[in-house]
Amino acid sequence: MMEDRANILREMKVCRFCLSNEERELSNIYDRHPSDSKQSVPIPLQIMACVSIEVFSNDGMPQLICSSCRKLTAQAYLFKSNCKKGRRCAQSLSGYRTVDQTLPAKDR
C-alpha cells in the first residue's frame, strides 16, 4: 500500500520542486538538457549545493523539473559559485585569517 503511493508520487507529471504540472515545460532531472552547457554540474548536485535538498533517482519523488525551476537552479548555483570565488579572491588579497570565535568580539 505504502509502496503504491510512493510509486504514484514518483510517476506524477509534476515538477518535483514547485509542483507545476505544465507538462510541456517538464523534463527529467537526471537527463542532460539541451540548455545545459558541456561542463554544467548535474541538477541534483546544484540543488544540494544551493538548497540542501538531497535528490536521488530512487527516492520515490517525482523525476521531473520544470523549465522555470531549472533556470532558477542554474542561476542560484552560479550566484553561489560567484560569491565563493569572490570571497576567496578578496580573502587572499586581504591576507584574511579565520576569526577566532572563542574570543569575545572586543578582543578579536
Ligand SMILES: [Zn+2]
Ligand atoms: Zn518547477
